[in-house]
Amino acid sequence: MKNLNLFIAFILLATIVSCQKGENRLNASGPVVQNPESVVPKTKINAFIYDQLAKTQHFEWKAANDSLLWSALVQGDSVLAVGYQPAGFTNLADKMHTVNVADESWKSARNQLMDLVLRNERKTGKTDKDLLVFKENRLPYFTVKVSNIATIKALRASNLVRYTEPIGYGKFMNQGATKSGLGTESSVLTFGCGTNIPTPGLVAGVDYTNITPGAKQSWNYTYHKIPQAWARSTGQGVKVMIIDTGVSADQDNLGANFNQGASTGRSIEKLVTFPGGTPADLCGHGTAMSGALAGPRGTDGASAGIAYNSNLIVVHAAENVVILSSESVQGVADAYVLGGDRADVKIISMSMGSIIAFNPINDAIIYAYNKGKLMFCAAGTSNSSIPNWIGVIYPADRPQVVAVTGIKDNLTERCVDCHVGREVAFTIVMEKTSTATTALSLAMTGDAPSTVGGSSVATASCSAIAALVWSKYPTYPKDSIIARMKRASSLANNKSTTFGWGIPDADVAVGQ
Incomplete structure (x- = not known):
């Protein structure tokens, strides 16, 4: 009987040890x-x-x-x-x-x-x-x-x-917990959305200039000598990718009427990398950026973009301007990979960002950079979660991208919500000191212009100037395009820790 008890004890011990070993294997290298x-x-x-x-x-x-x-x-x-x-x-x-x-x-x-x-x-x-x-x-x-x-x-x-x-x-960081344990979505996820409607009260000769064949030129173009640069380059042959919230299906100037008037022979593609999304813009921000960069110089009275003859790809990669959700992180990373893999894409413009750095996006930016893409990112526009003391936000603070911010027409003050810092490379005039009127663009529908501000429109505008320069010098590498823009900027000989190389002169950058 004693031997039997010892045998049973041995079997039990062996079983326990075996289970513990199995559990240890299950949990890598130790107990749970x-x-x-x-x-x-x-x-x-x-x-x-x-x-x-x-x-x-x-x-x-x-x-x-x-x-x-x-x-x-x-x-x-x-x-x-x-x-x-x-x-x-x-x-x-x-x-x-x-x-x-x-x-x-x-x-x-x-x-x-x-x-x-x-x-x-x-x-x-x-x-x-x-x-x-x-x-x-x-x-x-x-x-x-x-x-x-x-x-x-x-x-x-x-x-x-x-x-x-x-x-x-980030999607849940500013809200309390629910019964399920998860937070409700942060209100910052609507930042920058729903504002892209026609701006009432715009005055001809003050807020815009009527130009041939029947378009409007935004008031701020003269500060960058855009009309003079147009005499030699309108962006023809350069394809720009905008990573944003998509394009409104109701804006004909970014659809069936993309080629009209002085804008001819070019293409627009509407793609999506946001998981579960479509190319449609439910926010309004992507439509505004597309209009500022490449809206047609047409006949219907709408606002013309700076590079009005460039080709355009607009990628719906995020739900709004602030990158906070896991879906947006994945969507933006996939968009940069998409742009990197497209041999026909020269410039990637993204007017979105975050206070949190995301390494999947870093990987994608490095990938696109190594593929020869010239990338512009917004230095930051303040809201309740992004105070302007932070300086240049992510990913504009990355060395592979060109950070852009906005300045008022007095040429000394940053725009009300714009971020500045040592990473800034270029500064775009986009806000009036007297009335706070910002740059003209395309609304979600119709031909009446909307207005859009912040470092967002500054970035789209700077990307468009780069398209003008690259169109004139199609065989140049990206570094040469930036070098021309630097030499043509207001602080070319004395780079600022706030405004970078300053305000680019598109006419000088394009050259004779």
Whole structure:
């Protein structure tokens, strides 16, 4: 009997050990790591973000500890972006455009990390497809739904991981929790939307000039010698991609009437990378940027864009001007990859941004930059979540892009909501000191002009000036185009830490 009891005890012990070993294998390298009993409140997370911005003018999630990052993740939409690379790989930024994630070493690194996620999320019997959120592009990162702090700890400890980021927290950061535990969407997600309607009371000869064959020229064009530059270049042969909120299906000047009057022989494409979206603009911002950059010089009385003979691609990549949701992060990253892969695209203009840096977008910007694209980004336009003390926002603060801001017609004050800083390269006149009237563009429908301001219209306008220059010098590389614009700007000999090289003179930049 004693021997039998010993045998049973041995079997029980062996079973327990076996189970523990299985559990250890399931959870990477140790016992189950329990989630914290409480999350870090959003107020503390937000305070941490703004504190980092105050100290460095930049915020990335790598500055957060595991507990804070996990708290942001579970109080958002639980979407975690994981950047990866094979062990020992170096200088990825220089090689981003040559990486093939289907190669064995990259595929192995990715699969090892997906297995790690599955183990730590305790998804037995599941595959990576059960956790993946967005379709993977050609860049080395993936997005997964994560709820366990053990997953974060394991990923951050891996030498295969470049970054782990809760890319959807911003969508919920400014609202309280609901019964479900998630926050309601932040009101900042409507910023910049719904305002693109015709502006009443615009005065001929003051706010615009009537030009042939039957169009309107915005009041601010004269400050950049746009009419003089038009004598030698109108943007013909240059294709510009706008990454924004899409294009209104009801604006004929960006549709069936894109070629009219003095604007002929060009093309417009309307694409979408925003997950679940269509090319249609439900916000109004993308339509306004498209009109300011490339609206036709037509016969119907509408406002003409600066590069009125350029070709245009408008990508609906985000739901509004502020990049905060995981869908927008993915949409913007996919848009930059799309632009990078299009050999016919020379310029990419994006008048959107965020106080939070997103490495999936960084990867995509580097990819497009390495592919030879000239990229302009808005320095920032203030709202309740983006105070102007922050300076130049993300991604305009990245070295691969050209940051643009706006200035008043007194040529000394930035526009009311415009951000400035040492990263700014060019400044566009786009706001009247006396009346606060901003630059003319195309409304969501009809020919009566709307007006649009901030660093947004400054960026679209600067991109259009670059299109004028590149049209005149089609064989030049992107650096030569920027060099011509710098030499033609008001602060060419004394770059400012506020306004960069200053106000570009399009006539001088285009040259004789």
